[in-house]
Amino acid sequence: MAQRVTVSSDGNKKISRVRVAVRLRPYLDKEDEKGEGPCVRGLDKQNLEIVNWRNATETVKYHFDAFHGEKTTQQEVFLSSVKPVLSHVLNGQNASVFAYGPTGAGKTHTMLGSAEKPGVIPRAVREVFNLVHAKDAEEGWDYSISMSYLEIYNEKVLDLLSPSSQDLPIRQDKDKNIFIPGLTNVTISSFSDFDTHFVPASLNRTTASTKLNQRSSRSHAILLIKVVRTSRVLPHRQQTGKLYLVDLAGSEDNRRTGNQGIRLKESGAINLSLFTLSKVVDSLNSGASVRVPYRDSKLTRLLQDSLGGSAHSVMITNIAPEYKYYFDTFSALNFAAKSKMIVNKPFTRETVAVPVLPVKRAREEHKAGGSGSEPHRKKQKDGKTPEQDASSPSANSISAEPSVMDRLIALEKLVMNCQNKDRLSVTKDVAQSRKEIQELKKKQKEFESKAMLFSQVAKETPGSAEEPVFKNTTAPLQRKPARQQAVVQPLQVSQLQPPVHLAVFKKQSVCVKKRELSSRIELPDGKENMKENSWESQLDTQMLEQSKQKILHILNSGGVKELKSLQQIGDKKAKLLLGWRELNGQFTKLEDLEKVEGMTEKRFASFLKANILSAMGK
Ligand code: ADP
Numbered sequence: 001m002a003q004r005v006t007v008s009s010d011g012n013k014k015i016s017r018v019r020v021a022v023r024l025r026p027y028l029d030k031e032d033e034k035g036e037g038p039c040v041r042g043l044d045k046q047n048l049e050i051v052n053w054r055n056a057t058e059t060v061k062y063h064f065d066a067f068h069g070e071k072t073t074q075q076e077v078f079l080s081s082v083k084p085v086l087s088h089v090l091n092g093q094n095a096s097v098f099a100y101g102p103t104g105a106g107k108t109h110t111m112l113g114s115a116e117k118p119g120v121i122p123r124a125v126r127e128v129f130n131l132v133h134a135k136d137a138e139e140g141w142d143y144s145i146s147m148s149y150l151e152i153y154n155e156k157v158l159d160l161l162s163p164s165s166q167d168l169p170i171r172q173d174k175d176k177n178i179f180i181p182g183l184t185n186v187t188i189s190s191f192s193d194f195d196t197h198f199v200p201a202s203l204n205r206t207t208a209s210t211k212l213n214q215r216s217s218r219s220h221a222i223l224l225i226k227v228v229r230t231s232r233v234l235p236h237r238q239q240t241g242k243l244y245l246v247d248l249a250g251s252e253d254n255r256r257t258g259n260q261g262i263r264l265k266e267s268g269a270i271n272l273s274l275f276t277l278s279k280v281v282d283s284l285n286s287g288a289s290v291r292v293p294y295r296d297s298k299l300t301r302l303l304q305d306s307l308g309g310s311a312h313s314v315m316i317t318n319i320a321p322e323y324k325y326y327f328d329t330f331s332a333l334n335f336a337a338k339s340k341m342i343v344n345k346p347f348t349r350e351t352v353a354v355p356v357l358p359v360k361r362a363r364e365e366h367k368a369g370g371s372g373s374e375p376h377r378k379k380q381k382d383g384k385t386p387e388q389d390a391s392s393p394s395a396n397s398i399s400a401e402p403s404v405m406d407r408l409i410a411l412e413k414l415v416m417n418c419q420n421k422d423r424l425s426v427t428k429d430v431a432q433s434r435k436e437i438q439e440l441k442k443k444q445k446e447f448e449s450k451a452m453l454f455s456q457v458a459k460e461t462p463g464s465a466e467e468p469v470f471k472n473t474t475a476p477l478q479r480k481p482a483r484q485q486a487v488v489q490p491l492q493v494s495q496l497q498p499p500v501h502l503a504v505f506k507k508q509s510v511c512v513k514k515r516e517l518s519s520r521i522e523l524p525d526g527k528e529n530m531k532e533n534s535w536e537s538q539l540d541t542q543m544l545e546q547s548k549q550k551i552l553h554i555l556n557s558g559g560v561k562e563l564k565s566l567q568q569i570g571d572k573k574a575k576l577l578l579g580w581r582e583l584n585g586q587f588t589k590l591e592d593l594e595k596v597e598g599m600t601e602k603r604f605a606s607f608l609k610a611n612i613l614s615a616m617g618k
């Protein structure tokens, strides 16, 4: 497998894209207290699928350069994703391997492993020594191998081989090589030499982590193996190849996981590095001639000469199969995805199909308390994936009210995001939703027993078709009309769109009730006009709509520069908008702007007016 894929060339300057592998760790009982089973599974060596949280009758299928399933051994991961890049390091080229994913998904297992199951780091270091030893003496080069080990924590560069040192600077020499003046660099002549330095430094880091608020999951641990080769003949030419092996900080949203103790600055710093990494990988993999924002964070600045350019990079995205990781898995996959599509195929559900059920009746039942069950939270016992023709009468299944599930999930997200004072009310909403679901379940049971009865009667009726009218097979609770397959651009951190039907909107720090936004505009004296939106009503409706779409397009596709081209959007706001997009996906309508931190209703009205008038050239 060639590790280097050139996607564009600019004269002699070649840009390599980052190869993306996904590793699914085995299902762990202890991580699944509710016994919900896995929500993600592998399909083959490049594809996997995950339950679609927006519609449990669908899965989202992702395609990657490589997929490593639960049973993949450390050796297999190493051989397929890491070993191929190592030979380049001996030829004076740079390479990087980094493990991405939420805390608990297996990054450290992949990179470090254990004594019994050594991971990428020990295997790669051994292999570098093997490759050097195997080099033919006739080739005329002498090799020297050295190591550095550092950590980026809170956007500070710390030397793990010299723990007393302070934040170190990152510099670039005239040949555009990145280096860290003052960083310990020890020559190692064997694997056991490496172990002598590496093991105590790793232990130091782990010990520090328990004292310092799980610091290790919030910092990036970076091992640098440098291979310098010197020509034996004059003028003793030297070439340096660098190999970075990186155990990244956890990609989970610290606000959502409710890390109380964590300071805003700390989580912000991690997000900045990971956020910038996503931008860098995105720019490299899109192949477009856009500026690669290496300088926007310490991590990407350090990796600048080892990511893209002529370097060879592999990202191993680690994911966990349990439901408690669901949203973090989803966003990790979206970060890493080359492409994805929605597939109409239920995943882990058990449902019962019933004979033709008048739609009206079903609706009435729902009104009277609803029907259905909690969709994708059930463990499938037989492991089958039900496939049924949605048009067949027997597939007219009892439908869970989708909005309840969506609402429940969104509300749970909200609970995590709201400040304490708002939590109580949201928690009540969640409880209410849970109650609704219980009722839906009850209703479904009733339907099931009725259906059974019906089926028995049908069997006993002489002359009835051999094929039972009612098949007690698994089938989707709800079939939406088949959607068009949506192939999504690579590496968008989140494709999820916030549910539009929610009664409660999410903000960065507060929750607010949905309001009617349309009619408030700011008057020159600063007062709000609560009447008709007079300036809007004076404009041509078609042009108004076009302008809104134009603004929406910039909001959804623009980078900082394009966003700043909008009225009233400065650098800070542009970054906030990008951040919001990363977390929540696309803006479905302009009013979504109100969910962005600092965008009050008043500011939104003023933003809207200024931009629409500007777009219409008024
Ligand atoms: P992270 O570094 O992403 O926080 P860890 O590597 O610490 O996650 O993994 C969490 C737990 O899962 C550990 O107990 C680890 O041993 C286990 N684990 C992770 N990946 C695997 C795997 N592929 N096989 C077996 N156990 C694994």
Ligand code: MG
Pocket: 104, 107, 108, 109, 216, 217, 247
């Ligand atoms: Mg770890």
